Amino acid sequence: xxxxxxxxxxxxxxxxxxxxxxxxxxxxxxxxxxxxxxxxxxxxxxxxxxxxxxxxxxxxxxxxxxxxxxxxxxxxxxxxxxxxxxxxxxxxxxxxxxxxxxxxxxxxxxxxxxxxxxxxxxxxxxxxxxxxxxxxxxxxxxxxxxxxxxxxxxxxxxxxxxxxxxxxxxxxxxxxxxxxxxxxxxxxxxxxxxxxxxxxxxxxxxxxxxxxxxxxxxxxxxxxxxxxxxxxxxxxxxxxxxxxxxxxxxxxxxxxxxxxxxxxxxxxxxxxxxxxxxxxxxxxxxxxxxxxxxxxxxxxxxxxxxxxxxxxxxxxxxxxxxxxxxxxxxxxxxxxxxxxxxxxxx
Numbered sequence: 001x002x003x004x005x006x007x008x009x010x011x012x013x014x015x016x017x018x019x020x021x022x023x024x025x026x027x028x029x030x031x032x033x034x035x036x037x038x039x040x041x042x043x044x045x046x047x048x049x050x051x052x053x054x055x056x057x058x059x060x061x062x063x064x065x066x067x068x069x070x071x072x073x074x075x076x077x078x079x080x081x082x083x084x085x086x087x088x089x090x091x092x093x094x095x096x097x098x099x100x101x102x103x104x105x106x107x108x109x110x111x112x113x114x115x116x117x118x119x120x121x122x123x124x125x126x127x128x129x130x131x132x133x134x135x136x137x138x139x140x141x142x143x144x145x146x147x148x149x150x151x152x153x154x155x156x157x158x159x160x161x162x163x164x165x166x167x168x169x170x171x172x173x174x175x176x177x178x179x180x181x182x183x184x185x186x187x188x189x190x191x192x193x194x195x196x197x198x199x200x201x202x203x204x205x206x207x208x209x210x211x212x213x214x215x216x217x218x219x220x221x222x223x224x225x226x227x228x229x230x231x232x233x234x235x236x237x238x239x240x241x242x243x244x245x246x247x248x249x250x251x252x253x254x255x256x257x258x259x260x261x262x263x264x265x266x267x268x269x270x271x272x273x274x275x276x277x278x279x280x281x282x283x284x285x286x287x288x289x290x291x292x293x294x295x296x297x298x299x300x301x302x303x304x305x306x307x308x309x310x311x312x313x314x315x316x317x318x319x320x321x322x323x324x325x326x327x328x329x330x331x332x333x334x335x336x337x338x339x340x341x342x343x344x345x346x
Contacts, residue, residue, distance in 0.1 A: 003029035007074060009091050010082035012039040017082055019160045023328060024335050032074055034067060052087040068094035084109040089123045092130045100342045103127060105136035107259030108184060110144050124148055133338050137260035138281035156338055161328030162265030169246040173204040175303060176248035178241060178263055181212025185255045188220055189298045195224040196301040206230045207244055245270030250306055254295055265326035268318035273306045291317040
């Protein structure tokens with residue numbers, strides 16, 4: 001049987017790039033990553049840097065030509081493109097041989113970015129109409145992908161699998177937030193809500209992980225006079241992140257737009273009570289006041305209501321969900337089914 005080569009396209013700073021590559025690469029005999037910058041934390045992955053940004057318009061031509069050369073020289077049997085973005089646009093144009101390709105919608109790239117202006121809308125339509133296979137992590141995003149394509153294509157709904165190394169420990173009065181400090185994730189709303197909550201529940205701590213607009217968030221904490229109740233821990237490695245899942249009673253994430261965050265799966269596996277945005281994708285995982293909280297009014301205290309839930313029931317429901325829909329094994333099978341379809345494997 002002919003050896004199979006995978007060409008993967010994804011951002012170097014995204015953990016999803018390397019998580020998905022690790023999940024699917026064993027299907028292939030060889031893999032190569034096109035990314036925006038070399039990531040030294042993954043030296044075992046063969047990487048070729050290509051400029052993805054359109055801040056320099058010349059990249060549209062130069063990067064497309066470079067990707068075209070890579071495809072021509074590497075001769076991949078399959079291409080996986082993570083996220084509908086400029087890298088996907090460049091790669092789709094460069095793929096003149098029409099190598100079978102899988103495009104993955106991540107959430108905001110489908111739900112928000114195409115609405116920004118005509119250029120992003122055109123790029124999204126072009127990318128989605130010129131790739132062969134489709135994937136995303138939520139049924140709602142899959143529906144929106146079909147609407148952009150304007151036909152009933154098969155979108156495989158699968159995520160990248162959660163970290164199963166989380167072992168719950170004795171829970172502490174900790175609320176854990178570990179999404180990036182970008183406007184999309186509204187960490188400031190979490191802090192403001194916590195400031196109201198902690199006046200009534202003085203023995204709780206908010207732990208804010210990840211990075212980004214950290215200084216402004218620290219200034220906000222100072223303005224609200226809750227410096228002794230909020231802990232900024234920065235970017236954490238996997239073990240440190242797992243430890244906070246293990247000891248936290250509540251995990252919170254309230255972005256403006258989202259698909260299925262792996263961090264939600266991990267929080268559920270870590271026996272945290274999840275608090276999430278009122279988004280269509282979140283309703284696929286959380287029944288409000290049953291296995292978590294869907295925050296509707298972000299201007300009020302949306303934490304206190306979590307304390308009224310039947311904790312043992314929340315844990316039982318969420319354990320069942322992650323075992324059936326979040327495991328790496330089950331999601332790997334879904335991705336493999338796409339490759340099997342292309343290569344006609346039984």
